[in-house]
């Protein structure tokens with residue numbers, strides 16, 4: 181008996197070899213692609229090329245999905261969904277340049293400062309997603325989660341190893357800095373993290389507090405100034421003083 185002109189035995193062998201080599205995508209499509217290739221008189225090379233392309237695409241897709249899970253974004257927000265006309269103070273061209281990720285290669289930071297609902301988290305996540313699509317490792321934390329992790333690591337004697345790990349990833353996103361104040365002790369841990377990544381790895385920070393009020397966040401003007409100095413040196417600060425997008429979504433009473 182034949183299947184597309186080949187014996188079942190041959191097909192079984194092919195399936196076994198593809199499985200052994202973990203070429204799962206090819207295994208799913210090679211019979212159908214062979215039929216298409218025969219119908220369209222595709223050359224052997226082009227048939228092989230099609231199979232390999234599909235396998236590579238599936239590998240990239242799995243790697244992107246894995247990185248998306250590891251990044252722990254609270255929601256998926258795409259740059260394509262951001263309405264720049266609603267927030268005209270934001271330099272759209274610069275955001276698009278940043279989304280092409282040159283800032284990562286240069287180890288520069290991005291700071292989104294502004295009132296609630298102006299799109300800080302949305303922009304931070306969407307640039308993070310662009311970085312993942314370029315196969316970079318990204319981690320998203322709220323400032324509160326991050327400082328709690330650092331404090332727990334310190335108590336259990338793992339601070340240096342956690343700082344090393346956070347120092348190595350390609351892009352660290354710290355969201356909502358300023359909604360909760362840090363104790364002097366946690367502010368120092370935060371400072372250690374910022375120093376670790378300084379001029380080595382990029383950070384995106386979002387905050388509702390203008391820089392003049394960062395002393396309040398860290399309960400210490402000196403530590404706040406040291407943190408700000410390092411974050412701002414080689415950075416792209418965006419001060420977004422527009423309307424909340426959440427207000428736009430509230431239906432007006434008649």
Ligand SMILES: Nc1ncnc2c1ncn2[C@@H]1O[C@H](COP(=O)(O)OP(=O)(O)OP(=O)(O)O)[C@@H](O)[C@H]1O
Nearest residue numbers: 261262263266295296297298299300301302425426
């Ligand atoms: N310009 C915009 N275009 C499309 N959606 C937007 C825009 N700005 C904000 N949004 C959406 O509005 C909601 C609030 O935005 P976001 O969470 O980014 O605000 P935020 O500045 O981080 O506010 P907060 O300080 O309260 O955390 C989100 O669902 C976001 O996707």
Ligand SMILES: [Mg+2]
Nearest residue numbers: 300301355356
């Ligand atoms: Mg936010």
